[in-house]
Amino acid sequence: MTAVTVHRARAVLPVAGPPLADGAVVVHGDRIVDVGTHDEVTARLGDARVDRVEWDGVLTPGLVNAHTHLQYTHMAEVGQATHRGFETWMQAFMALYEREHDWLGSAAEGVWLSLRSGTSAVAEIVTDPDAGSAVHDAGLSGVVFWEVLGWTDAAWADGGRATVLDQLRSLPSPPPTGISPHAIYSLDTSVIRDLARLARELGVRSHIHAAESAWEDAYVRTGTGELADRWRANGRGEFALLQGGGSGKSVMGYLDGLGALGPTTHLAHGIYVDADDRRLLRERGVSVALCPRSNAVIGLEPPPIADYLREGNPIAVGTDSLSSSPSLNVLDDVVELHRLARAQGYTDDDLHARLFAAATAGGARALGLDIDPAPAGTLAPGARADLAVFPVAATTPGDALAELVESGASEALATLVGGRMLWNADSAKENAGV
Ligand SMILES: [Zn+2]
Structure with missing residues (x-):
């Protein structure tokens, strides 16, 4: 047997089980083979050849x-400004987007910032093909989604499917690729229905922006409102929802009617949802990636995190891009969700554990990475060796969890993806001659 590596730390948060003081995780190749207290794990190692790493965190x-x-990592100037709502943000975004960009360099920097903050897997949306290889090149885990937008039913009928298939196939794997129908207001009705069908036929996942802005609701229900007016003025009045006076349904009801909600789809944002919408999402097994800092930068309302928690919806955490967020550090959004949950009246003492689970196991579930033979998002024997180590002042595991959820960590000490150390703060310092 080749050597196993024992990662020992003063606190271990397996997520799959209770926090451990003086814990250890044993890694062999790309898998975790044991998790426990350092004493337990050592007793079970027998005469295996062992490399040891001790982490102060x-x-x-x-x-x-x-x-x-x-891809939008180089568009941080838009995300560092504050906006009065979706419309003004979109104008600022488009003005910068339309300039010349090195999309691959921008996406590669985003990968590096992600690893540096302890992220091992991403739901990455690619809009321009040049950005498509960054996640693959770096060996980051997750799903890379090809973004589909702007299609009318008529254009789609004239070869749309074949075009999107070619674009999807041009993305390098691993990681697995998926389809991201951008949003209900940027795609015509039959296009959304056919993309859901196409994803099922290909056996790939889908990811949709939904219930992000207050505009969407009037647009979907009645084909009216500011967004509908703007589209009509811009020559997009051809969309079936605008022609037909809306669907009479909520955003979630409309997507469900098109077959677009199911366990292989996850949504981004999910702000403007009521109890019926949240119930529908639970019934369909649809996770929502909450991005509260992006919502705040754009000038939107916060997501109803307390309701999602109380009602038991599957949730995950996303940063969105630097074009609408101050950082790509997932823990910064966890900190904001903690603040929001308390402000919205969530008082249960499981909040730290549930929010940290959302940022790990919840994300793995949203991306379909929680399945055998090597599930991600938890520390357990057989799981994928995707690990992060964070510096904390706390000395007990419970305090370490509270510290991560309430204060975050500006930088990880290390990030391992499939057993490979892709970020190590100490070697980064050595290389920089610090
Ligand atoms: Zn987005």
């Missing part, structure tokens, strides 16, 4: 960023 599953566009 808390060892956790790698974070899962369940909604991002690493």
Whole structure:
């Protein structure tokens, strides 16, 4: 047997089980083979050849960023401004987007920032093909989604499917690829229906922006409102929802009617949802990636995190891109969700554990990475060796969990993806001659 590596830390948060003081995770190849206290694990090692790493911090599953566009990492000037709502943000975004960009360089920097903050897997949305290889090149885990937008039913009928298939196939694997129908207001009705069918036929996952802005609701229900007016003025009045006076349904009801909600789909944002919408999402097994800092930058309302928690919806955490967020650090959004949950009246003492689970196991579930033979998002024998280590002042595992959820960590000490150390703060310092 080749050597196993024992990662020992003063606190280990397996997520799959209770926090451990003086814990250890044993890695062989790309898998975790044992998790326990350091004493337990040592007793079980027998005469295996062992490499040992001791970490001065808390060892956790790698974070899962369940909604991002690493391609827009070089568009941070839009995300660092504040906006009055979706319309003004979109104008600022488009003005910068239309300039010349090195999309691959931008996405590669986003990958590096992700690894540096403890993220091992991403739901990455690619809009321009040049950005498509960054996640693959770096060996980051997750799903790379090809973004589909702007199609009318008529254009789609004239070869749309074949075009999207070619675009999807041009993305390098691993990781697995998926389809991201951008949003209900940027795609015509039959296109959304056919993309859901196409994803099922190909056996790939889908990821949709939904219930992000207040505009969407009037647009979907009655084909009216500011967004509908703007589209009509811009020559997009051809969309069936605008022609037909809306669907009479909520955003979630409309998507469900098109066959677009199911366990292989996850949504981003999910802000403007009521109890019926949330119930529908639970019934369909649809996870929502919450991105509260992006919502705040754009000038939207916060997501109803307390309701999602109380009602038991599957949730995950995303940063969105630097074009609408101050950082690609998932823990910064966890900190914001903690603040929001308390402000919205969630008082249960499981909040730390549930929010940290959302950023790890919840993200893995949203991306379909939680399945055998090597599930991600938890520390357990047989799981994928996607690990992160964070510096904390806390000395007990419970305090370390509270510290991560309430204060975050600006940088990880290390990030391992499939057993490979892709970020190590100490070697980064040595290389920089610090
Ligand atoms: Zn987005």
